[in-house]
Amino acid sequence: MGDSVDSNDLSIPPLPLLERLKDYGQEDVFACWNELSAEERHLLVKDIEALDLPRIDRIIRCSFQSQGIPKAAIEPVPESNVSTVENRTMEEREKWWKMGLKAILEGKLGVLLLSGGQGTRLGSSDPKGCFNIGLPSGKSLFQLQAERILRVQMLAAQSVNEDAGSARVTPIHWYIMTSPFTDEATRKFFENHKYFGLEADQVTFFQQGTIPCVSRDGRFIMETPYKVAKSPDGNGGVYLALKSSGLLEDMAMRGIKYLDCYGVDNALVRVADPTFLGYFIEAGVASAAKVVRKAYPQEKVGVFVQRGKGGPVSVVEYSELDQSLASEINQGTGRLRYCWSNVCLHMFTLDFLNQVANGLEKDSIYHLAEKSIPSIHGHTVGFKLEQFIFDAFPYAPSTALFEVVREEEFAPVKNANGSNFDTPDSARLLVLRLHARWVAATGGFLTHSVPLYATGVEVSPLCSYAGEDLEAICRGRTFHAPCEITF
Structure with missing residues (x-):
């Protein structure tokens, strides 16, 4: 008490x-x-x-008042702001890869994981990162990501001249944002699994904030007669959480200059991607995002747009994009005009994060998400107030987009098996098929007892990050799918 x-x-x-x-x-x-x-x-x-009542009142009033206000007219993101797969040369990719590894070797990259959500849509009350999508190894999303960090550290060490001996790689620091609903379980999961081979002191956990849920007239909803209903303040709460926890200063003290920021529920996420980092450094921008091409006009994904001629790059949610605009075709290419999907794979400079941490809170515009909220009156329709990670982009003096291949880097895990899309089963198949292609490309062979389209192999992240260095393991060997390939 x-x-x-x-x-x-x-x-x-x-x-x-x-x-x-x-x-x-x-x-x-x-x-x-x-x-x-x-x-x-x-x-x-x-x-x-x-509760900080003056702040919460300001947030509620500003957020309610902002609804329905016409936003600036949108334009497609200029082609000059986008690095597309088809226009990228092998020389550029190799240059960016080496630039990224050099920056990682020097300790300039931090990794920021957004992991405040529970796996309720997956049928689990555990943090999403604890989820096992059914790969042959049985690894959780957290473990896959931790091992990719370990692999990048290994690649950075190997990238230096052998004359330098065993170069000391500054460990990539991993900042993991939890919420009050996932914090304790996340910490215990890492402790119980000995941080998946990482050093315990290279992982920092911190919590995003919560904010009261409100009714349609802006009043607090009571979860019980003696407790206000609250919810996490959205993945955009990361900026205020970094500021209030002192972690922006921590990053500066460690010499970090760039932050790779991503959501937990992507089984193919390339954590600490050296190529993306090298591109980001060369582009000299404040923020960047990996994007995939929108699959079809009605796909339920947010898209990057430009707010007016010469205006800032930002994200428009699919629910806010007029259907006529969503279907518009670029006559020159035959492709959708608004085609760059936001898949929550971002890169920021630390300087820009400092700017955003002050600006976003000052403006205090939150999105109203209408939800069924547990209350003393049963489930009540009300609003959760959230900020989104992409709310930062309009603040950026410069933003670049980096196209990636969906099948190589985006395997979302959002809905329980049996749903139509973004399930553990669909994500597992994307991983197995990609890795099967890696094996075949390096001279390996597959046999399988089920149809090939339903199976494949899993390559341990400790063996290969993006298909590299597999010849010695795979050439001339036959693997019976599904299986895990390790050293």
Whole structure:
């Protein structure tokens, strides 16, 4: 129990607190006061005292007022801002790969994982990163990502001149944003698995914030008679969380200049991708994003756009994009005009992150997500208030897009098996098929007891990051799919 309020004095709501709530139209949180026990009254007071009421009121008002305000007209992102797969030369790829490895060797890259969500749509209450998508190895998403970091460190060490001996690689620091709902379970999962081979001190966990859920008239929804319903403040909460936890200073102290930022639920994510990093450094921009081409006009993905002629690059959610615009074709190429899908694979400079951490909070515009929220009245329709990671892009003085091949880098894990798309089964197949192509390209052979389209092989990230260095393991060998290929 806290000590700011004596539970013996709670026959009526504390007057100063009640007056403050009235100032913001939230006095209804005490509606069940007379029915509460002394302990429950104490819990309710502590819950309310922990809220920054002026800030939350400002967020609610600004967010409600911003709804329906016409946004600036949009234009397709200029071609000069996009590095496409078809226009990329082998020489450029090799140059960027080497530039990226050099920066990693020098400790200039940090990795930032957005992992605040639970796997509720997957039928699990565990953090999403704990999920096993059914690969032959049984590895979780967290383990796959940790081993890719280890592999990049290994590649960076190998990239230096052999005369330098065993070069010391500064470990890639991994910042993992959890939420109050996933923090403890995430930390325990890493501890129980000995950080998947990483050093414990190269992993830092920090929590995103929460914000009260509100009704359609902007009032707090009560989860219980003595507790306000709250939800995480969206993956865009990462900026404020980095600032308030002091981690932006921590990054600067470590010599980090670039942050690779991604969402946890992508089984093919190339964590700490040297090629993307090298491209980012050469482009000299403040922010960048990997993008995939939109598969069809109605695909439910946000797309990158330019806000007006010469305006900032930003993301428009699929629900906000007019269907006529979504279907527009570029007459010159025959492709969709608005084709660059946001798949939450971003790169930022640390300088820009510092700017955003101050700017986003100052503006305090949150998205209203209408949801069914557990409350004292059963499930109530209300709003969760969220910021998104892509809310930062309009602040960037310069943004570049880097096209990647969907089948090589994007295997989302969002819905339970049996759904139509983005399931553990679909992600597993994408991994197995990609790795089967790697094996075949390096002279290996596959046999299989089920149809080839339903199977493949898994290559351990510790053996290969993107298909490299597999000849010695695979050439002339036959693998019976499905299986895991390790050293």
